[in-house]
Amino acid sequence: MSLRCDHTPQWPQLQAAFSAQGRALDLRQAFAQDHQRFAHFSQSAPHVFADLSKNLWDRSTEALLLDMAQATGLAQHRDAMLGGQPINSTEGRAVLHTLLRRPAGLSLPGDSSSLAGHLADVHATLDAMLAYADTVRADDAITDIVNIGIGGSDLGPHMAVLALEQFRAHGKRLHFVSNVDGHELYTALQSLRPQNTLFLIASKTFTTAETMTNAASALAWFEQQGGRDVGRHFAALTTNVEAARALGITTTFGFWDWVGGRYSLWSAIGLPVAIAIGSAGFRDLLAGAHAMDEHFRTAPFAQNLPVRLGLLDVWYRNFHGFTSRCIAPYHAALRRLPAYLQQLEMESNGKRVARDGTPLALATSPVLWGEPGTNGQHAFFQMLHQGTDVLPLELIAVRQATHPLKGHHEKLLANALAQAQALMVGKEGEDGHRHFPGNRPSTFLLLDALTPASLGALIALQEHRVFVSGSLWGINSFDQWGVELGKVLAKDIEARLASGDAAGLDGSTAGLLGRLRSGA
Structure with a gap:
């Protein structure tokens, strides 16, 4: 039986540690006193290097947090999820988005008896979906692909297509329509011709109000503009094949009730990504995510990056009382990542009751928000540096540029490093207006290059981090x-x-x- 984090023996010890030293920890002094602080609080994981050293914790605090994680049964809860147990208790479902990126035929310790069959179904659907994607990529008559979905059927694919723009097929424009506000669809349709457009209708049940309203309007526009052959120009990503066929849509790719919407990028919902970057690129995306899955499954907690990040999130939310976390990707291609992470964390862990339905006595999900650097520096970084609230910042940078323009990437990386440094060290000012208090925390995530594999690993890292904090809080992170x-x-x-x-x-x-x- 799992134990909620505030019921563990380590919880009062953490409270005492916070009162005695955590509240007063000064990062500048911490680095001066511990010359190995960076080495201890940084680590490599698949495709991601993380520097956690500029956060408001020390080795003794981390050790208590790690002991607390063990005491809650986090390892058993993780293994139950990966093994296909129905950990989504309110809906009686397994949580198997990790199976979507597992290599064909791979069995793992703890797998439930049904997992081999599920994995075979996953790869049969994946092969068919990727074959269709490559057919669309090779069809010169199709110049525009419009993805109509909302929530997880929009945020993940949209974010990934933008992030992997340098891998996108030439001659293919991808559009994303999610809002029921007709302005969005109407604007997209103005530049399209029916004979050159493929619409992807993404809805698991084919009943989502916003998606079906937009789908009906897209079909009406297609017919009014003289479009012919709905079967060629529309495809559905759904389990409700009959509803799709009732609209004349004959090409469908399904997925399963153990795939939550915000975790569905890896399923048929990822079709627009596969069309954009090709089947090989999509398989690389899955491989990067699987590599992070294996890190999460096998690495000791003290060197397990999702675990360390999740513990830091609990430390900040429940002891420091920080109510939000700012996400600043220092790469314009990752501009939709903050919006994606908002749904991932706030829909998963924005809960006020425990798994048994009883009210919680502790705070859960922080508010996630952000914009790409350096844009954010000229908008809200003023508050990060000199505001009355301390707001942890998470910077995400990429070592290699994705463009040939000289001087730009060096300036971008210099800004990312400088902002984290300035938040920590601060500056004594001549007066209050020019004083920077410093000692403000940040996490730095670094990718060597922005590729399908590294993006897959980064997303999986964030998924597992959310699982860790939700598990410790004793909530069901998989309903909404x-x-x-x-x-x-x-x-x-x-x-x-x-x-x-x-x-x-x-x-x-x-x-x-x-x-x-x-x-x-």
């Missing part, structure tokens, strides 16, 4: 009931917008409804 209520109420209000019926509504909603209908 919080998104349901608003959807239900929206259906009711949509009907009321047409009828004007405000009976039973609260005063604010009734007033706004009337305002919208009157046009005043």
